[in-house]
Amino acid sequence: MTKPRVVIVGAGFAGYHAAKTLSRIARDRAEIVVLNSTDYFLYLPLLPEVAAGVVEPKRIAVPLTGTLKGVRVVIGEADHVDLQNRWVGFTQAEGDKNRLAYDRLILAVGSVNKLLPIPGVTEYAHGFRGLPEAVYLHDHIVRQIELAEQAEDPAEQQARATFVVVGAGYTGTEVAAHGQLFTDRLHAQRPRLTVRPRWMLLDIAPRVLPELDKRMSRTAHRVLERRGVDVRMGTSVAEATADGVKLTDGEYVPTCSLVWCVGVRPDPFVSELGLRTERGRLVVDEFLNVPGYPEVYACGDASAVPDLARPGEVCTMTAQHAQRQGKLAAHNIAASYGFGRRKPYKHHDLGWVVDLGGKDAAANPLQVPLAGLPAKAVTRAYHLMAMPGNRTRVGADWALDAALTRPAVQLGLVPANAVPLESTSPEVAARAR
Secondary structure, eight states: OOOOEEEEEOOSHHHHHHHHHHHHHHTTTSEEEEEESSSEEEOGGGHHHHHTTSSOGGGGEEESTTTSTTEEEEEOEEEEEETTTTEEEEEOTTSOEEEEEOSEEEEOOOEEEOOOOOTTHHHHOBOOSSHHHHHHHHHHHHHHHHHHHHOSSHHHHHHHTEEEEEOOSHHHHHHHHHHHHHHHHHHHTOTTOOSOOEEEEEESSSSSSTTSOHHHHHHHHHHHHHHTOEEEETBOEEEEOSSEEEETTSOEEEOSOEEEOSOEEEOGGGGGSOSOEETTEEEOOTTSEETTEEEEEEOSTTEEOBOTTSTTOBOOSOHHHHHHHHHHHHHHHHHHTTSSOOOOOOOOOOOOEEEOSTTOEEEOGGGOOEEHHHHHHHHHHHHHHHOSSOHHHHHHHHHHHHHSOOOOOOOOOSOGGGSOGGGOSHHHHHHHO
């Protein structure tokens, strides 16, 4: 008899771990298929280190084939789900249309950049959600420092050496922290560059890392200010132009670099399914089932999973939740095939880690606040444990960065027009094509 097929749409934290878990416990009972727009799982937390040249780009791109034993990988972009006839339509890399029938379906399509109606932002800012954006930002930083060194006009030097990051959450804080260290190194190698590179971190929130523990926020703020990052809380961008940004407090900052890290929103794909959503996220029950469709599950950023630890609320959009929800979706599907019993999703945060570059980090494992080298050790140990592959290579990059001078060159692999803000997730970019 033909095995029933489980189709998993998306291979981010939720989809990848759903496939990995399901392949371990039920691959003899079901055919497992992952449909994803790329052939790798991207370990997003290390993107700032890619942009700063600490870690090579391929290190955080874990191949799906070879690491998902017994799983069939299909490269394509999901563009339709027929819930009545149980199939997923998708577009392949070269434009061909196809479809996959399913017996069980896991929707784990993730999130994309959150956009705000600010004039000029989509034209002049760049997001930071994928590998192309991180590679582009690395090249862009090096290019601006090189152009600043060559500039005769002091005003042009300062503008090119000014980098504005909008969003002081997890990603934006790490980008600014790593960025200041990176450009300081570049500056030290260029005696003709008379101005020190300047990084600005903006957010309308009252503090850095507003979603995390206040002690971690204070640690991060202290490190940023010690390095010279211009931290502006309660301030954001009112308008972006080709030559700079106007801030909400009226100041105009000449710059050629605007990095958009204001957060994420659910992938718009879920709103096209005709199912109930909550703030753009697909509504599911505590077992991750879509109401009315017991064969359909959803997990990760694009699903509104009830937070049983906080009654009346839904789980936040974090990698911790996505990874654990993916595993639970796999277990509950396995239970539908006779392996154990299904369980509701309930998870308490085990703590957070924020890598601030150099010897600095902030962490609170099991709610124990740490800073400096102890936090750095915990942060790097956590990332190595959380990565599903390439651990030795990442560790080697860290060791080389600590022992040797970091090379910094423009590779020119990703042009600016390839990473516009409105399509800086692989999913949105594919639909734009």
